[in-house]
Amino acid sequence: MTESENVSMNDKPIDIRDTDPDRYWETFAEKWTSLLTYRYLGRRWSSLDSGVEGDFMTLRHDMRNASGGIMAAPLCVASPECGGFNDDLVVPNPLIASMQILDPATDVRELMIIPDNLHTGRRLGFSRALLVDATNTSRIIAISTGVGLSLGDQPEGYQKIDNPPIDVVDSADLPPLHQVFGASRLSAGVWEIPVLSAELASPDAALHIGPQHIVLEACASELATGLAGVELQVDDWYVMFVNRGTTGPFRTAGEAFLGADGKVGARASLIDLGHGSRVVSTCAATFHPAHPRDL
Numbered sequence: 415m416t417e418s419e420n421v422s423m424n425d426k427p428i429d430i431r432d433t434d435p436d437r438y439w440e441t442f443a444e445k446w447t448s449l450l451t452y453r454y455l456g457r458r459w460s461s462l463d464s465g466v467e468g469d470f471m472t473l474r475h476d477m478r479n480a481s482g483g484i485m486a487a488p489l490c491v492a493s494p495e496c497g498g499f500n501d502d503l504v505v506p507n508p509l510i511a512s513m514q515i516l517d518p519a520t521d522v523r524e525l526m527i528i529p530d531n532l533h534t535g536r537r538l539g540f541s542r543a544l545l546v547d548a549t550n551t552s553r554i555i556a557i558s559t560g561v562g563l564s565l566g567d568q569p570e571g572y573q574k575i576d577n578p579p580i581d582v583v584d585s586a587d588l589p590p591l592h593q594v595f596g597a598s599r600l601s602a603g604v605w606e607i608p609v610l611s612a613e614l615a616s617p618d619a620a621l622h623i624g625p626q627h628i629v630l631e632a633c634a635s636e637l638a639t640g641l642a643g644v645e646l647q648v649d650d651w652y653v654m655f656v657n658r659g660t661t662g663p664f665r666t667a668g669e670a671f672l673g674a675d676g677k678v679g680a681r682a683s684l685i686d687l688g689h690g691s692r693v694v695s696t697c698a699a700t701f702h703p704a705h706p707r708d709l
Contacts, residue, residue, distance in 0.1 A: 427615035431505060431566060438569050442501070442617055446575050450613040451624025454594060455491050456580040461500050464574035469493075469527040470548060472580075473519065476588040479635070479647065481704035483518030484555065486651035487591065487627035489525075489545055494623055495560020497539020498531030502572040505565040505618050507658070509538075511627075513651040514557045518704075522555060524548040537564050565618055592632045595625045600665070603637040605629050609662040609688065621659030621694060626684055629666060630697040634680035637670035638701050642678045646701035653697045661688030676703045 433441045446462075447453065455477070458466045469492075477488035490511050499506035519525075526548040532540040539562045547553040582588070592599075595614065597607050607614065607621070607629055616622040630653065639646050668682030683696040 427610060427612050427619040429619040430617040435569060439571055439573065442568075442572075443575050445612070445615075445617045446501075448612055449616070449622060449624075450595060451491055451622050453580070454582060455488060455591075455624070456582065457492055461502060462575060464576050469529065471525045471527070472584075473522055473525060474582065474584040474588060475586050476591055476594075478520075479645070479704075481518075481645045481647060482520045483647040483704060484515065484520075484522075485591075485631060485635075486513055486515065486648045486699065487624075487631045489513050489515065489556050489558070490627045490651065490653070491624050492525050493527045493529070493543045493545055493556075493558045495541050495543070495558055495562065497541050497560065497562030498534035499539050499562045499564050501617070502568065504567055507563045507565050507618070508560060508623055508655050509563050510559075510561040510655070511623070511651075511653045512559045515555070515647075515649055515651070516557070517553065517555045518647050519547070519555045522547045522553075525555060526551060538562070539564070590632075591628045595628050597625070597629045597632060599632075599636075602640060603633050603666065603668050603670075603682070605633050605666045607662060607664040607684075610660065610664075618658070619660065621662070621664060621686075623655070626655070626659070626695045627653065629664070630682050630684055630695065631699075633666035633668045633682040634670070634697060634699045635701075637668050637682070638678040638680040638699070641670040641672060642676075642701070642703065645704045646678060647704045648699055648701050650700040651697065652699070653695055655695045656693045657686070657689075659684070659686045659689075659694035661686055663687050664694060673700070677701065 471492040496506040670680040
């Protein structure tokens with residue numbers, strides 16, 4: 415075994431369901447604050463984070479496409495549809511995330527998320543939300559819907575987490591999100607996230623939805639833009655989480671299609687090469703050419 419392989423094995427995330435019950439919430443806090451998705455993108459969620467009233471996320475340059483319009487992945491991180499299953503009660507596992515983008519939000523600086531849990535059963539839950547301009551809540555940026563699964567109950571005793579302050583300063587030269595989350599481009603439409611690490615793992619020791627949305631969008635957007643030959647704005651984003659991504663590396667495969675009236679479609683899958691090359695998640699997206707009003 416090489417030194418790098420040994421380090422990877424020693425750093426392999428541990429499923430919180432296997433942790434010492436007496437240290438459960440201490441372990442959860444360690445995992446939650448080390449998770450890169452919410453810490454880097456800066457989502458604040460009142461049910462989980464101490465000192466937060468309401469659900470918000472600040473928008474930055476690195477959350478936008480080349481035309482200045484909003485990308486889908488940050489919206490899905492802002493509103494991760496789990497069917498009403500919250501981490502303070504169960505171990506949640508999203509199954510479907512669907513996002514319809516109505517406004518490229520080029521001048522919006524902060525999102526407010528208005529959740530609506532439709533039905534939360536014993537195992538399955540169904541939820542939706544509106545994502546709005548925090549300074550003008552009548553301005554709807556996107557509509558999200560989704561389905562979530564409970565992987566099991568959490569013990570009692572949850573206390574809200576004191577997350578580290580968000581220290582990412584907005585600027586035009588921020589690195590792209592895929593780079594921050596460790597994804598690299600191998601060829602056109604082929605992107606790869608390395609072996610699973612604690613920063614990218616959810617508490618149940620699987621690849622978190624954040625890096626999945628980010629790398630799938632990098633793949634789908636590249637294929638769609640390459641086919642269209644113009645800058646695009648994503649309209650519709652749909653992801654199914656098929657299997658837990660437990661090993662890695664994780665690699666994308668996808669294709670794009672030309673539609674009518676300048677529309678372009680794309681679909682892509684994320685594959686866990688270290689776990690029998692099984693599909694972890696798959697997305698479908700539609701785009702339109704970025705109009706002058708989007709710039």
